[in-house]
Structure formats: structure tokens, C-alpha cells
Amino acid sequence: MISKMRRAWDGPVLVKGILHPEDAVLAQKAGVDGIVLSNHGGRGMDCSVAPIQVLEQVLDRTSGKMPVLLDSGVRRGTHIAKALALGARAVMVGRAPVYGVAAGGKEGALRALSLLKSEFDRTMTQLGCPSVAELSSDLIFRPGRREVEGAGFKWSGAA
Template sequence: MSSEPVNVNDFKELARLALPKMYYDFYSGGAEDEHTLRENIQAFYRITIRPRVLVDVSKVDMSTTILGHHISAPILVAPTAAHKLAFHEGELATARAAAAVKTIMVLSYSSTCSIEEVASSCNSVRFFQLYIFKRRDISALLVQRAERCGYKAIILTVDTPRLGRREADIKNKMIAPPVKSLEGLISIDVKSDQGSKLETYANEMLDASLSWEDIGWLRSITTLPILIKGVLTHEDATKAVEAGVDGIIVSNHGARQLDFAPATVSVLEEVVHAVKGKIPVLLDGGVRRGTDVFKALALGAQAVLIGRPVIYGLAAKGEEGVRTVMEMLKNELETSMALSGCPSIKDITRSHVRTHYDNLPSML
């Protein structure tokens, strides 16, 4: 590129130039025909903003709290795997960048730095993402280590009874990256002559029998709040409340699991209505602009999580790149709030956006 990036999307091209094709495809790709991957972004385009004018926005306050933790803006770092494939310092650089912009990082279980290494990298609030393994003792040990290291919540990913069909990884014969926190616990030396070794590893290790009853098991081994990540329907949102979880992340796994699952923002309001304010609802998937953050908040999300853009920033410019990506989104959100007449997060309401569904009654 001939100039410095001016928005988050510019970092994607920088990352493509910086990374080996196998790694770029691993980060950027989705499942099968990648319909949901495109829709995660396109769905935001179909939501328009209804700005209010003549409101005093000389000061705009983007700060908010998530599970009682104060952050500078409702933009968190999503759990994404294997940051050392993007940059040699890996999750340590990402953690420092998140701390610098005063937000929460969710550390992936498949981090290439250990739970302990990330915890000691800087002083900040962090959550830990968990998968349930066939060997429950390993999942329990990861939870105990996260709790001991000061992580403040467990994010249980529930949409992966098996890995989605990621065809770029199959073509590239993607090798499972080393998972630092699992060293000495599970071997990732899987035998596979065809396709993605990452898929073979996941399908051999992850517990496809995971069910709602297992929320109680997880609750029994930790005092930390539990959020479940991967809810896309009002039925499952209702079950989540009944199961006693502390929050929901509306997510389709970055469109890497079930192709033709709905775009996350298109079902956000359905989930918000189902929980009736009893627990917080967050969203990830497709957020590329501050206006996207604004739209998600207007539809009832307490915050959004950013995945691929963080990786693109990391690949392009390391810690500085991650920090720049997060600051770009914060700056765009601040502008969106000012131009929409919202001096604080609590001023963003459902009346500030119009969706495709709002137009349906007038068409009948």
C-alpha cells in the first residue's frame, strides 16, 4: 500500500502481504462457500442509522462496564487462535495492546502463549475462552489455571461439537499450531493423510457430547462468571438463562463453523428479546467500523468483540497494529455517537437504527 492505513479494512491487505498464504487463509477463511463470512459484514450494511440533532455532544463518553469491569469503550478483543503465526510475540503483544486501550482481551484456549505468560505480560482485565475436551480433567485444569492467574470470566465456546469444513485449510493441509497451555497434557501430533490436520486434531480432542447439563459441571469447578459463546436463536438464549449462565455472546464463530448460519447482527435482537435483560448480551462477527459497533449497541448488545481485524493489525504492525486497529474503531464510534446525538453509551437506543425488519409493516 502506498500510504498508512486509515481504517480497519486497510489492515487486511497489509496482513495478506505480510503472511504466508497458509496462515493468511487460516485467519481470513470461513466455512464451505463462505456465505456466512460475507453476510456477517453485509448484514451491517442493511442497517441504517437515524441520527438525532441539536443534542449537546461537546463531550462524548464511550466508557462502559462489562461484568462490573470498567473499560474505555464497548469493544473487546475476541478469542482467536495462534497469534504467533501472525507475529513472533503472539498473544503477549495483543495483551499489551488491549491493556493500552483499556479494554478486555479474551484469551483463546488455543493460544500460542500460555495462560501464565499472558497473565504476567501486563496489568489488565482478561477473560479466558474454554472448550470442553473429551478428557474433562484437562478442561478443568485450564479453568483452574485461569482462575489462579487472575482471569475474570470463562467464555465457553459451545458451537464446536466438531470443526466446520474450512476448505482453504483443507487445501493448504493446515497443520495444528502448538497450543502452549496444553503442553504436557495433550499431544497434537495427529495422523492424517488428507486435508487439514487442524480439523483432525479438533475432532479427535473436542467433546461432541457437550450439552446444557454440562453447564452445571462447569459451574461446580469455578467461581468465575460463565458466558457462553455461539448462541444464534431465541430458543438457545432462553435455555442459557435457565441454565444460569452469566452472559451470552451472539456468535457464529466468525463464520468458520456452519455456513448459511445467520449473520450475527441479524439475530442479535432476537437473542436480546429472549433474555429480557436478565443477563448481558455481547456480539462478535463482522464488526469492521465504529458504525457497526453503534448499530450493535442500538440493537441491544452491551459490547462487541473484534477478531480478524486484531489479527490483521498484529500481522501488519505487531503490538502497534493491534492498538491502532482498536483506536480506529474507538475513534469511529465516538464520531458516530456525536453525529447521532448520543453523548454517552446509555443514550444509544433502538430508535437510533432502522433494520430491514422495521420496514416490513409498511410493505404489507
């Protein structure tokens, strides 16, 4: 179906709802311009994997040859920084501005987005990253990893 749509439409095509690396490869082979890793906020199946958990696997399988965006579970500026550090091209948010609209209309939505941006900016400062280009997966702590490097020090701890 995606291949048929791709042939019928000359504009950009993004496929949202990818959660498995093989599905990302199939979308890539169908000629899409990018994908959005999303579990649609957990509304369809509350036990589905979080997109951030599969992001690196999807990027590995698609060899970085198409944009991979991340959606679902993004509630804080730190979440945005993590997704970008792990390789997402962009991050999508939905609930924050919707909650803002419910609480305060357009101004509420703008305030919610402003809070996300402030949290993101503060996170970038705390990480010592002046730009998104400075983010990398080396900044992400992974439980079970024995060595943590950064800020001029190296720590080895229990797995």
C-alpha cells in the same frame, strides 16, 4: 454440560456461540452469567445467521436478565454503535487487531483498535449521542418500516 460446569466453577461463565433465542434461554436456565452471540466469524458455517440479526430476539427471550455480548462481523465503528443501540451489553472484535498484528505487530493492533474507536466516536457524534446510554433501537433504520422518526422530524415512506 453447561449446568455441570456451572456447579463446578464459582467464577463467571459466559457461553460463546449462541445464535438462537431458545439456546439463549437454555443457557440462562443453566445459570450462566452471560452469553456471546457469535458465529465464530463464519468459519464453521459460512451460511449461518449474523449475530446482529438475532440480537433483539435473544434479548426479548431472556428478558434482559443477563448480559448479551455480540461478536462476529464487527468491522467498523458503525457496527459497534448498531450493536449497542440494539441492546448488546458489549461488542467483541477479533479480526481488526489480528490484521493489525500481521501488518505491524503490537503497534499495528493498537492502530487498528484506535481506528475502530475513532469511527465509533464519529458515529456517536453524527447520531447526536454524547454517551452510549443515549443509543437506542430507534436510531436504527429497518427496511420495510413505514415511519422514521428522529432529529425533530417524522418521515413516512413506502414499505
